[in-house]
Amino acid sequence: MPGDFVYAKTIETKIFTIPKNHQLISRVFFDESGKHFAYVIKKGDGEAVVYDGKEGGLYYAVLSETFERKLVFSSSGEKLMYATRSLGDGREHIMLNNEEFFSPDQNKEVVHYGFSPDGKHTYFIQTGDFLKELSGKVDEVDTLYIDGAKVNTVFPANQMLEPHFINDKVEPIYWSNTSDENKRTLVIGANKIGTFSDMNTDFTFSGDGKRFAFVTDNFLIRKPHIVIDGKEMSGANDSIEVIFFSPDSKEVSYIAKRGGSSVLVRDGKEFYKAYSLSNFVQSPNSKRFAVVGQNVKDQFEQKIGNNGGELFTLYHVNIDNKKQPTLYTKVSSAAFSFDSQHYAYVAEKPDGNTIISIVVRDGKEQKISGSVDVSFAPVFSYNGKHIVYLVRNGPRPDLYFDQKKIGQYDQIENITFSKDNSALLFNTKKDGVLALQTVAIKR
Numbered sequence: 001m002p003g004d005f006v007y008a009k010t011i012e013t014k015i016f017t018i019p020k021n022h023q024l025i026s027r028v029f030f031d032e033s034g035k036h037f038a039y040v041i042k043k044g045d046g047e048a049v050v051y052d053g054k055e056g057g058l059y060y061a062v063l064s065e066t067f068e069r070k071l072v073f074s075s076s077g078e079k080l081m082y083a084t085r086s087l088g089d090g091r092e093h094i095m096l097n098n099e100e101f102f103s104p105d106q107n108k109e110v111v112h113y114g115f116s117p118d119g120k121h122t123y124f125i126q127t128g129d130f131l132k133e134l135s136g137k138v139d140e141v142d143t144l145y146i147d148g149a150k151v152n153t154v155f156p157a158n159q160m161l162e163p164h165f166i167n168d169k170v171e172p173i174y175w176s177n178t179s180d181e182n183k184r185t186l187v188i189g190a191n192k193i194g195t196f197s198d199m200n201t202d203f204t205f206s207g208d209g210k211r212f213a214f215v216t217d218n219f220l221i222r223k224p225h226i227v228i229d230g231k232e233m234s235g236a237n238d239s240i241e242v243i244f245f246s247p248d249s250k251e252v253s254y255i256a257k258r259g260g261s262s263v264l265v266r267d268g269k270e271f272y273k274a275y276s277l278s279n280f281v282q283s284p285n286s287k288r289f290a291v292v293g294q295n296v297k298d299q300f301e302q303k304i305g306n307n308g309g310e311l312f313t314l315y316h317v318n319i320d321n322k323k324q325p326t327l328y329t330k331v332s333s334a335a336f337s338f339d340s341q342h343y344a345y346v347a348e349k350p351d352g353n354t355i356i357s358i359v360v361r362d363g364k365e366q367k368i369s370g371s372v373d374v375s376f377a378p379v380f381s382y383n384g385k386h387i388v389y390l391v392r393n394g395p396r397p398d399l400y401f402d403q404k405k406i407g408q409y410d411q412i413e414n415i416t417f418s419k420d421n422s423a424l425l426f427n428t429k430k431d432g433v434l435a436l437q438t439v440a441i442k443r
Helices: 130-133
Strands: 008-015 037-043 046-051 080-085 092-096 099-102 109-114 122-126 141-146 158-164 169-177 183-188 190-197 213-214 225-228 240-246 251-260 263-265 269-274 277-282 289-303 308-321 343-351 356-359 364-368 388-390 398-399 403-406 409-418 424-432 433-441
Touching: 080 109, 092 109, 109 158, 122 158, 141 158, 141 169, 213 240, 213 343, 225 251, 240 277, 251 277, 263 277, 263 289, 269 277, 269 289, 289 343, 308 343, 343 388, 356 388, 398 409, 403 424, 403 433
Parallel strands: none
Antiparallel strands: 008 433, 037 046, 080 092, 092 099, 109 122, 122 141, 158 169, 169 183, 183 190, 213 225, 240 251, 251 263, 263 269, 277 289, 289 308, 343 356, 356 364, 388 398, 398 403, 409 424, 424 433
C-alpha cells in the first residue's frame, strides 16, 4: 500500500558549494548520473560557464536555445559542450570541456551541436556565410562536422537538420532542392526518402532509432499532412501540433487541429476529441495512455467578495480512452508505473468556493496542503508503491514522498529511485550548496 514505509534520515552528500561571488544567470544543469554539473555566471561585461567547479573563459555571451542557455552533457557526464560569442569580434565558438573546440569562419554560425547517444562522438553544423546569402549572389552551403572533422558532402544552406545516430553510425539529414520551388527531396544518409512540400516541424524518431515522422506543409497548396517512414498520410488537418512514437516504437500518435477541435490520432484513427488536448503520455508497455483535455463549456468562477470573481478554465484527464469525471483548474501530465499497472498525477480542483490541491493515484484522490506543481509529473518507484512530486508553499518547492514532505530546496533535479526500491535519490541546490540527496526507504 502507498505509504507503507519507515522514513529514515536524509543523507546529504555535498558536491560543490557555489562561491558567493558567482552571479548565476542560469539554472544549475546536472548530468543524468547526478555527479556532474554546470551553470552560467555573469562576470563584468561577459559570461562564463562553471563546469564541475572549474570556471571557463570569459565571453560576451553563452548562447541560448528556446530562451535557455544550451549546455549539453555527454551520456557519461564527463564531457560538456556549449556555444559562446566572443567579446571582441563577435565570433562564435564551440566549447568542449570549457576549451575552444571549433571556431567558425567570419559571418558563419554553428547550429545543432551535441553528442552521439553513446557519448563517443561530437557533432555540429556550420552554416553558410549569412552576408553572402543575403546578397543572393552566392549559393552557400552548410557543413557537418563529426569529432571536429568535416564531412565531405555538400549540403544546401539552411536545409540541414540535426544528424541522426544509429548503431554508432552518423546519418546526415537534409533537404535537397528540386526544379519545383515548392518541393524538396528529403535525404537521410545516402538514401533519398521522397519529395515533399516544406517541412514545418523537427524530426521525431522512434526510440529504437529506426523510424521517423514529420509534418509536411505548404500553405499555398494544401493543409498539413504527417509523413511516417517516408509515406505521406492523408487527413484533413488544420495543423498538427505534436508527434509521438510509442515506447515499443510500433505506433505513431499525434494531436491535430481539425474543424476547431483537437483530435488525438493513433495509427491513423481518431481516438479522442476535445476543444484542446495536451500532455499525451503512454505507459512503458505501450498499451495504455493518458491525455489532458479541455472543453469551452467547462469553467469555474471563484467568488471574491461582492465584486464578481475569478474565472478558471477547467481541464479533464482521459485515461485509456475513458474521460475521468473530475474537472480541474490545473493538472499535470499523468505518469505510469514501470509495470504499467498504475498511474498518478497532481492537480488543483474546485471545492465549494475554494481551490484545493490533490494527488490522484489510480483514480483515488488525496488532499495535499499547499499548491502542487503541475509542471512536474509524479515519479514512481520501480515497484509502483511510491511516488514523489513537488508542492509549493512559498518561493522554494517542497519535495513530497507519498504524503510526507521530504525537504524544501531552491532547485530539484534528477529525481529517481534505486532499482531495489530502497532509496530515493535527487540533486538539489539550496543556499548555494549543490548536493546529492539520498532518502532511505525501509519497509
